Amino acid sequence: MSEKTKYALVTGGSRGIGRAVCIQLAKDSDYKILINYNSNETAANETKVAVEAEGNKAELLKFDVANAESVSKSLDAWQESNPEAVIEVLVNNAGINKDGLFMWMTTQDWNSVINTSLNGFFNVTNHLIKQLLVNKYGRIINMVSVSGVKGTPGQTNYSAAKGAVVAATKALAQEVAKRNVTVNAVAPGFINTDMTSELNEKELKKLIPANRFGEAEEVAHLVSFLASRNASYITGEVININGGIYS
Template identity: 75%
Template structure:
């Protein structure tokens, strides 16, 4: 057991460069003793800024470029990292990368359908599948999947996004049962309207009337929940979908 404690431990956050992903990285740096692997796809500058903020807090980490939809790229990036960090173990996976391509279903083209499904659902598969055997060998792990209120109740104009997040919810519940005996938890966090790049163009004044709390949430509020689920304090919570939405759906 002592040997395992001495291994450098890491948390991988996909889509960690901005918005909720950045807030999660910062909160993990504050709360838990993990090196952070901050994944980004295209915006290296934003990822570096996240890392700078982590380091300003006394945390440590590195940025890691790959597209979660590209299984070969995911495996190559992680294999390269493991070969350079032979004693290190990734204990926490936060599947945060996601995109929206909103529009009514009858006008939705195949690219808008596929790209959203590929990022959220296949991204979850590509990243988690690449690491799950190591978690099982390690006999400890935390997998946290960022889903959405859309995946629970369905949102008109977001059939693709609702389908993708709903599928990840099903996968979360199934995988949780497969790996629980090895002290690995798998949970989903379902935000409602959160102030971020994704919601910047929404009519907040109109939409917050739908929210009993009468406001949009903050990325930091989501990050606190993720940080708790990533800790050993949450070891008896698994297969759950935790809403964080101001009461919009419960």
């Protein structure tokens, strides 16, 4: 039996932390990189070029994590055309925020954030988990947030979604540990990305003991470690990466 080609799938891999993770995994591992994106194909292609510049291979995979049918269809079609391939690493990074005070929050702003961050985690992970268990090896890394562990005012929806993924991480880790599948969460604080570009860094960094925003690459190094064989005894953990703002 020939050796299967091993892949790492990063959802929301076209920009920000997702892009940095794709590039870091390309540098640190032999995994071919599957870059999931929803709408921004130009950005996804830029990530692909950056991965290939590291001497690794990358493919784009378009689907909306919040749409279970789209997830299944896309992953099944990819598997059919790559019968010798196996996804060993899953980084659930796709997420959106629709910030605002809870009192004024619309049902749509609540649902869209929950659907992407929480149901997106379910849709993709649930589709791939059987294969990881059959292969008796896998790495699942869920991108959460300081909002999901501490709670952030103006982000009740985002905090709820990420907090739920924190709890799901801890539960799923216990279900699959015997099969050498680890499940961990990474909880970034303020990181320089498109998502934080509107924030007042000068004011906010006063709250951060490290006195600066973090860089996407710093998060990516942590994710890359958790995706490696060196992290095989770490599971069910939520690792904060926030410059000391909360622990």
